[in-house]
Amino acid sequence: MSYDQTKMEELITKVLDFTLTSHTQELKTLDFQAHANLLLAAKKSQAIADFLTDCTIISTNPQDTCYFIASKVTIQAGNFPLVDLSVQITTPEQRNYQQLTPATLNFLTAYLLEKHLMPDPFEIA
Structure with missing residues (x-):
């Protein structure tokens, strides 16, 4: 549109x-x-x-920020394959783990797929 x-x-x-x-x-x-x-x-x-x-949040302490990244590819018959990306971050100021928002995860997923750093679910299927 x-x-x-x-x-x-x-x-x-x-x-x-x-x-x-x-x-x-x-x-x-x-x-x-x-x-x-x-x-x-x-x-x-x-x-x-x-x-x-x-x-x-990510740029406040780039040297001290820890990222915990997990990806999961789900393939079911009759459905499009799905990629789930989960990123938790923690910084020295924040002791609790914080999830990135869906908007950021969508951007990261597209970037990782484009750079072939994450398996393409359509190639696996």
Whole structure:
């Protein structure tokens, strides 16, 4: 789905207005497609925010950060093969393990598959 610049700016403005001021009245005037686009844009904005938060945590102490990475490939008859990536991180400041967000895990999974550092489930299947 592509947008021209004006529509995208209007959509971003509505997302910000809805997020910051919770004006639900505006949503009542939107048609179904505009409402769906608004929710999609809000979801993408949240995913970007989660990813940037993870980047901040990771970059605070790059030398002292410990990563525990596990991957699992699931192949079931009649279904697409799935790759599950789990990353837990811990830093000297945070003694508890912290999971990376789904947005970051999706990015890492795509990167690892592209660089062939993780088995491609379609090749295994």
